[in-house]
Amino acid sequence: MINNDTINEIRNKTDIVSVISNYVPLTKRGKNYFGVCPFHDDHSPSMSVSPEKQIYTCFSCGATGNVFTFVSEYEHISFIEAVKLLGDKLGYNLSVNSKVENKSEDYKIYDIASKYYQNNLHSSLGKKAIEYLENRQINRDTIKKFGIGLSLNKGNLTELLLNKGIKLDKLIDLGLSNSMSNDLFVNRIMFPLYDLSGNVVAFSGRIYNIKDSSKYINSKETSIFKKGNLLYNYHNAKEHLKKNEYVIIMEGFMDVIRASTVGINNCVATMGTAFTKEQALIVKKMTDNVILCFDGDKAGEDATISAIKVLENIGLSPKIIRLEEDLDPDEYILSKGKEAFYAQIEKAINVIEFKLNLYKKDKNFNNIEDISIYIDEMIKELVKVDDEILIELTLKKFSKEYNISYETLLNKYNTIKKNVVIPKNNSIIKTEKKFNVYEKAERNLLYYMIKSEEVLLKVENNISFFPTMEIRFLSNEIICYYHKYGHFDIADFISYISDKKELLKVLYEIINMNLKEGYTNLEIDDYISVIVKYFKKNKIDKLKDDLKKEKDPLKQAEILSEIMLVKGVKQ
Ligand SMILES: [Zn+2]
Structure with missing residues (x-):
């Protein structure tokens, strides 16, 4: 667990402008910096970064947060992992809380498994497998680069991991062993599958020396392996990609490995699922220039059609390669050679031609x-x-x-x-929520509470609680935070409630209201009186309801006088 003081300390020592500009080019305009928002499809700079408040806001999609939420969203890691990442850069050596620790234990287990498989391949037991790979023109450099390994007999890996004190249940959960303490992968060439940061999170095992009905078996989806959120080879391709270069999307990891053997390193693969929006957004972070090179068969054609739709929905227009003779890129490069494949890239067609x-x-x-x-x-x-x-x-x-x-x-x-009415892909239409007069007053008050201590204290003293639940919770957190730290800092407050996603959402909406900078006391008093009136009206409505139901004239009179009292009418 990292305590809040450490989180705030790291945040204070980290400048949001310099961190974000590592990901997105920023230009200074007035007192803020502006850049193209990476969280929605955009070409104009709609994201502003405030060095003063140390937060960013996107006036188009509403993305908001502090330096940690930016890194966490961008890198697809948890908030605490983002704190650790930025903390590490400052020389903090942070141990992260149990939830994340569990996750990093999962990574460690997969890392051990991957190294174990790699060792097997290079031992005397791996001779046949190496021969097989070399016959398929996968040389030792490629084996090393993609971490290719070999699984052996039943139980070897499981035993190794159990001896390291890892529980069998864990290994079953992670898809490495079964309940009989046997390995799930036996006598197969092992291809590790990586997440976006390059951690091994799953395997695909291929048969090489026996006849088996399943050529490949794959790890099941686990807490660290979600196919639709990953792109095979993303972590490598990202390094090879210079600005404005293209990325080639393929269907299988073997296609990507094969392409790398002929010097094409900017490929990623979807790993046997339909191309998802999440994957499209990951690609978009790399480049706008996308080439789809799926298998040459009918299934590959269908997959191309649906991938085009997904990409077009986030404003990308891919180029397309269709390989002849139903070949996949792996087979194509093997049978036709490097030059032929380079020629295919050169003559990739646009969507209309396709x-x-x-x-x-x-x-x-x-x-x-x-x-x-x-x-x-x-x-x-x-x-x-x-x-x-x-x-x-x-x-x-x-x-x-x-x-x-x-x-x-x-x-x-x-x-x-x-x-034809053409739907616009490039602009996100913000659905403006409709608020009634009380809700507007609540939100306006919160907007100024986070800007001004004076308003914060006034609200605390005049409103016992807000009508709307999430506003009530958020205002309680703001007041609690203020009394705990003796001041209110919006960037640290975001860290403070980082595990309360619902409240963060409301907070971001409020930050994005962009009301005028200054306020008058009269305005604040007005908002407060609207809310006080709300409670009065509510109370009166309830009493009127009671009055309707009441049959006893004496009790009716009692209720009536209570209504007068709430209304403030002198009797
Ligand atoms: Zn945005």
Whole structure:
């Protein structure tokens, strides 16, 4: 457990501007710094970083926080891990709390397993496996680079780990052993799968010397292995990628390993799942230039179509490689060679061209009706494009290919375009919550409470509690924090409630309200009186309800006078 004082100390010694500018270029404008927000799709600088308050806010998507939440969100690590990461840079040697410690124990176990498998491969027992790999043109450098190893007989790894004091239950949870204390991977070439930071979190084991119905077996999903959140080879590819270079997305880890054997290191793989939005966002952090190179078969084509959708939804327009003869990139490079694959990269096509080819597939171009349907389909795709030159070139190409005048095609394009509402991918439409007058007053008060001690104390003295639950909890935390530290610091307060996700969300909404800097006492008193009125009204409504139900005239009179009392009417 890292205590709050240490967390605040690290935060105070760390400058948010210099940390964030390691991830995102920032430019100074006025007293704040601005950059392109990495948490939503954007091209203009909507994120501002305040050196004074040591927080960042994005006025487009609402992302807000202090230096730790930024690193945690960006690196996909927990808040405490982010504290540790920044603390380590300052020379703190922090032990992290139990939850994280468990996680790092999981990593350690996988690390031991991976090293154990690697040792096996290089021992005398690994000769056949090495031969097998070398036959498949995986040389020793590649073996080392990707940590390829070998599992042996039942129980060897399990025994090793049990002897290190690790419980069998843990090994079962992590997908390494079964309840009979046997290894789950036996006599297989072991390919470690890595998380985004390069930790081994799973394995894929391939048969090499026996006949088995399953060519590969893979680790099950565990607390540290979530397929849809990972991209194979991300940690390596990221290092190789210079700004504006492209990343190639493939389907299998073998494709990535194979590509690296011919000097192409900027590849990642989806590891046998449909390409997810999480993966797309990870890619987007690397570069905007994406090439999809999935398997050449029909399944690969379908996967390409759905990956295009996912990428387009976050504003990326990929290029596409379709390999012939149903080959996957691994097979393609093996059979056609390095130069042929480089040529494929050179002639990667854009989405429109890909769709042109796709729609052509089931059409008979001797049939006028088919041609007409095809042109219709293509123009519908074309209206989604906002590159005028590409539109013109494509229409001209149609015109030439199908002998239809350019004007006719352009008219058709304009007609379809008029009738199509194009969803904007690039801007996130903030759903403005509707608040009633009490809720607005609550939020306005909280906004100024975190800016001014004076308002904070006034609220504490005048409002026993806020009507809305999350506002009530948040205001209690703010007041508690203030009395504990004798002052209020927004960046440290974010750390203080970092484990209360719901409250953080409300806090970020409040920070992002961007009301005017200054306030008058009259305004604050007004907000307070709105809330006091709310309680009065609530009380009166409740009493009126009671009054309706009450039959006894004497008791009715009692309730009535209580209503008067609450209303403040003298009797
Ligand atoms: Zn944003």
